[in-house]
Amino acid sequence: xxxxxxxxRHKITKxxxxxxxxxxxxxxxNRLYWYRQTLGQGPEFLTYFQNEAQLEKSRLLSxxxxxxRPKGSFSTLEIQRTEQGDSAMYLxxxxxxxxxxxxxxxxxxxxxxx
Amino acid sequence: QQQVKQSxxxxxxxxxxxxxxxxxxENTAFDYFPWYQQFPGKGPALLIAIRPDVSEKKEGRxxxxxxxxxxxxxxxxxxxxxxxxxxxxxxxxxxxxxxxxFGKGTRLSVIA
Numbered sequence: 001x002x003x004x005x006x007x008x009r010h011k012i013t014k015x016x017x018x019x020x021x022x023x024x025x026x027x028x029x030n031r032l033y034w035y036r037q038t039l040g041q042g043p044e045f046l047t048y049f050q051n052e053a054q055l056e057k058s059r060l061l062s063x064x065x066x067x068x069r070p071k072g073s074f075s076t077l078e079i080q081r082t083e084q085g086d087s088a089m090y091l092x093x094x095x096x097x098x099x100x101x102x103x104x105x106x107x108x109x110x111x112x113x114x
Numbered sequence: 115q116q117q118v119k120q121s122x123x124x125x126x127x128x129x130x131x132x133x134x135x136x137x138x139x140e141n142t143a144f145d146y147f148p149w150y151q152q153f154p155g156k157g158p159a160l161l162i163a164i165r166p167d168v169s170e171k172k173e174g175r176x177x178x179x180x181x182x183x184x185x186x187x188x189x190x191x192x193x194x195x196x197x198x199x200x201x202x203x204x205x206x207x208x209x210x211x212x213x214x215x216f217g218k219g220t221r222l223s224v225i226a
Contacts (some may be wrong), residue, residue: 004157033213042120042203043164044156056213091157102148103214105157 004074004106006092013082020078021109025094032075033103034061034067035091043091049075050097082113117162117163120204120217124224128222135220137204142185144206148214149178149189152201162189194224 005024013019025032030051036113037064046065051072052055064082069075079086089110093103119138127133139147145166150158164171164178164187171178177190191198201221205214 040206040219042218045213045215048213091156102160102163104155105150105159107155107157 003090004092004094004104006106006109008049008109009026009111010110012114015084015113016081018078018080019082019111020076021090021092021111023075023077023092023106025074025092026104029094029096029104030072031070031095031097033093033095034077035093037089037091037108038087046077079111082111084113085114087111116167117218118204118206120220122220123218124221125223126195127222129194129224129226131224133192133194133198133222133224135189135191135202135204135222136186137188137206137217138184139206140185141206141208143208145147146207147178147180147187148205150174150203150205150216152219155167158203191222194222196224196226197218198222199224 007022011019024035033048034046036046037043045058046061047067049069052069064080067077089108091105093105095103117140121136140165148163149161151161152158162173162176162178164180169180175192178188201219203219204217207214
């Protein structure tokens with residue numbers, strides 16, 4: 001078990017381009033979460049999955065954002081037509097559906113839109 | 115609408131001293147309150163968590179104090195060390211496995 005893995009660690013893209021991030025959760029974890037963190041702020045919830053089902057999406061997740069978790073394993077987060085305001089750290093976390101069990105976060109993907 | 119308010123924004127403590135970080139919440143339906151520690155370039159890591167049926171939980175040098183009537187909880191770091199220098203986040207959720215709502219964080223610096 002190597003923890004939650006996120007790829008890439010850093011991404012620089014031009015405004016208007018599409019980007020996709022990948023998250024590999026801890027293998028036995030059935031919950032997977034995406035958060036966004038900007039400088040000096042706490043993580044903000046974007047969306048989460050239980051197995052392959054997307055259970056909730058935040059109002060922060062505009063229609064330019066889409067997330068998938070095919071087969072309940074890894075997940076991808078895609079941002080279309082990136083804007084400078086999308087620049088942030090995108091964090092993935094996983095957990096078991098057991099009351100009181102904390103999240104394990106990955107190290108994040110830092111996106112810079114220029 | 116910020117559901118979890120954290121203070122102070124930054125904190126400087128002498129080595130060996132006690133670091134205290136406070137959080138207040140609004141939603142009385144919250145029943146799981148974790149604290150996370152984050153180092154630069156890393157994701158947050160779970161430090162300690164508490165449920166509202168207890169008023170205090172201690173793990174090593176870290177203690178959570180919980181005041182249900184005041185809707186407040188705090189993190190105490192005893193014998194603070196330079197290695198504790200990090201950003202700390204409080205959080206809350208409706209159960210142990212629904213999306214966490216995070217505070218804005220406290221940057222702790224422990225100086226020798």
